[in-house]
Amino acid sequence: MNRDQALFEFLLRMGDSTLILSHRISEWCGHAPVIEEDIALANTALDLIGQTQFWLELAGEVEGKGRTADNLAHLRDAWDFRNLLLVERPNGDFGKTLMRQFLFDVWQSLMLAKLKGSSDQRIADIAEKASKEVAYHVERSANTVISLGDGTEESHQRMQDALEDLYPYVGEMFIGDKVDEVLVKAGIAPDPASLRAEYDRIVGDVMYKATLQLPEDDFAHQGGKTGRHTEHLGYILADMQFLQRAYPGAEW
Amino acid sequence: MYAQMVKTAGTGVKKPKDMTAEEKAFQAKIDRNEKIEPKDWMPDDYRATLIRQIGQHAHSEIVGQLPEGNWLTRAPTLERKAILLAKVQDEAGHGLYLYSACETLGVSRDELTEMLLNGKMKYSSIFNYPTLNWADMGAVGWLVDGAAIMNQVPLQRTSYGPYSRAMVRICKEESFHQRQGYAIMMKMAAGTADQKRMAQDALDRLWFPSLMMFGPSNKESVHSEQSMAWRIKINTNDELRQKFVDQTVPQIEFLGLTCPDKDIKWNEEKGGYDYTDPDWSEFFAVLKGNGPCNKDRLAARNAAWKNGAWVRDAMLAHARKKAARKAVAA
Numbered sequence: 001m002n003r004d005q006a007l008f009e010f011l012l013r014m015g016d017s018t019l020i021l022s023h024r025i026s027e028w029c030g031h032a033p034v035i036e037e038d039i040a041l042a043n044t045a046l047d048l049i050g051q052t053q054f055w056l057e058l059a060g061e062v063e064g065k066g067r068t069a070d071n072l073a074h075l076r077d078a079w080d081f082r083n084l085l086l087v088e089r090p091n092g093d094f095g096k097t098l099m100r101q102f103l104f105d106v107w108q109s110l111m112l113a114k115l116k117g118s119s120d121q122r123i124a125d126i127a128e129k130a131s132k133e134v135a136y137h138v139e140r141s142a143n144t145v146i147s148l149g150d151g152t153e154e155s156h157q158r159m160q161d162a163l164e165d166l167y168p169y170v171g172e173m174f175i176g177d178k179v180d181e182v183l184v185k186a187g188i189a190p191d192p193a194s195l196r197a198e199y200d201r202i203v204g205d206v207m208y209k210a211t212l213q214l215p216e217d218d219f220a221h222q223g224g225k226t227g228r229h230t231e232h233l234g235y236i237l238a239d240m241q242f243l244q245r246a247y248p249g250a251e252w
Numbered sequence: 253m254y255a256q257m258v259k260t261a262g263t264g265v266k267k268p269k270d271m272t273a274e275e276k277a278f279q280a281k282i283d284r285n286e287k288i289e290p291k292d293w294m295p296d297d298y299r300a301t302l303i304r305q306i307g308q309h310a311h312s313e314i315v316g317q318l319p320e321g322n323w324l325t326r327a328p329t330l331e332r333k334a335i336l337l338a339k340v341q342d343e344a345g346h347g348l349y350l351y352s353a354c355e356t357l358g359v360s361r362d363e364l365t366e367m368l369l370n371g372k373m374k375y376s377s378i379f380n381y382p383t384l385n386w387a388d389m390g391a392v393g394w395l396v397d398g399a400a401i402m403n404q405v406p407l408q409r410t411s412y413g414p415y416s417r418a419m420v421r422i423c424k425e426e427s428f429h430q431r432q433g434y435a436i437m438m439k440m441a442a443g444t445a446d447q448k449r450m451a452q453d454a455l456d457r458l459w460f461p462s463l464m465m466f467g468p469s470n471k472e473s474v475h476s477e478q479s480m481a482w483r484i485k486i487n488t489n490d491e492l493r494q495k496f497v498d499q500t501v502p503q504i505e506f507l508g509l510t511c512p513d514k515d516i517k518w519n520e521e522k523g524g525y526d527y528t529d530p531d532w533s534e535f536f537a538v539l540k541g542n543g544p545c546n547k548d549r550l551a552a553r554n555a556a557w558k559n560g561a562w563v564r565d566a567m568l569a570h571a572r573k574k575a576a577r578k579a580v581a582a
Contacts, residue, residue, distance in 0.1 A: 026321075026333070030553075031321075033563040034564060035314065035344050038317065038344045049330055053330050093562075094559075146570070147567050148563065150570055151565070151567065154562050155563070239325045240325060240326065242326050
């Protein structure tokens with residue numbers, strides 16, 4: 001695998017993860033528990049779409065086959081998507097959506113912090129912009145997880161269930177492969193495993209404040225980063241890609 | 253505006269000789285174009301009417317997220333999705349500050365929400381129509397927000413301070429919404445045959461319901477002299493509808509689409525278009541709950557409220573725990 005191939009894969013991993021998570025969050029529109037949360041969810045989805053545009057545009061540029069960010073988003077099938085499995089998990093209740101968000105936000109903020117120092121200036125620039133938004137995302141999702149974990153008996157139980165349900169999708173974020181090896185060597189991106197200790201520290205601290213128990217089993221589902229997804233992604237794409245697929249070549 | 257058929261409380265405009273001293277002073281203040289602020293004295297009927305009107309407007313913003321949310325996950329490009337997300341986020345924000353304006357009149361957001369959910373308060377009839385193809389996202393911005401702006405621009409000068417200030421902010425964002433809606437329509441109308449068909453279909457379905465947004469014709473309208481005297485209604489329904497038609501017909505022509513009103517005709521003498529009134533029996537049927545989406549919209553809002561109860565309870569419980577811990581530490 002040469003450097004550009006690895007870089008392309010990596011950029012898809014970043015851009016597809018923000019794209020799919022944004023899609024999931026936008027499913028909430030008009031259905032949140034209070035208006036402030038509707039606004040915050042739409043705002044987060046909007047930030048993530050903006051980041052997606054940057055990552056996928058650069059991916060298309062690196063690939064060099066003339067594909068735009070929109071081509072990549074709307075004209076690939078599931079096996080070519082490289083998002084983390086975590087982000088395609090269904091929304092569940094509001095607590096589960098925010099737990100998924102928190103588990104992702106912490107990873108994303110650590111990743112972006114390292115990418116700000118990437119040897120590839122284009123990546124460093126995107127990371128610089130995105131990390132400002134993500135700092136706010138982490139703060140909000142952490143506070144919500146704490147409030148709901150340490151709220152009522154019912155909310156505590158729901159958040160504990162959400163954590164146990166989603167935790168098996170955390171490990172994938174830290175497992176490196178050939179792609180990562182090439183990028184680490186080139187100083188473009190960090191070794192995913194190197195983010196784990198800080199991640200565990202932050203998540204552990206928030207779970208403690210939320211009175212939630214981290215699962216002991218560290219089993220990790222994998223596949224998203226190499227294109228082997230859960231059953232859910234196909235349905236997401238069927239929705240997301242409908243117009244581009246049904247009316248090929250039209251401009252919108 | 254997203255408020256229609258707001259029943260004015262009271263028995264109609266009083267003659268000066270029948271007014272109390274307080275009422276006289278209140279009316280004189282309005283006539284001098286001064287704002288009424290929350291702590292000022294106001295007639296109970298003024299307060300009650302404003303709660304109905306601002307509340308209905310707020311509810312419309314909130315329910316109005318649903319027909320657009322319907323296409324969020326299917327937006328055709330990343331940019332369109334981003335714009336639509338920003339717009340829906342604005343609508344929710346409008347709902348929020350309208351509820352806040354309403355709260356200054358002594359009614360809580362939760363009380364207003366309950367009245368929406370149990371059907372005691374209405375939202376605009378337009379949101380009981382479905383969004384069936386992507387061009388609807390254009391037509392909603394262009395026609396629905398366009399009709400809303402017609403009403404909201406004069407309401408920036410309404411007599412109630414908090415409502416007036418909310419309108420100033422809302423109008424700025426709504427005019428951006430209308431422009432982005434029209435931009436979608438231009439793209440669709442100039443696009444492939446299928447896209448043009450979508451654009452025409454959206455216009456065909458939304459034209460008359462948009463005209464209904466201004467409320468019934470003056471002839472059929474419950475008298476609104478009192479609301480006008482209070483300056484919480486500035487123009488008549490027919491005046492605004494005429495203005496909307498006059499503005500919109502040339503835009504339809506520019507798009508190369510066909511106006512669904514086959515009898516639309518320029519009237520040189522009045523300097524405006526003669527148009528066909530919408531079917532008012534359909535309008536009243538929609539208000540009664542028999543529009544295509546009434547049940548779905550209210551069910552969605554009820555589900556959101558009910559499913560979110562544990563979240564709201566937990567947030568409160570956590571805030572109380574935090575405050576208690578702080579008190580112990582202090």
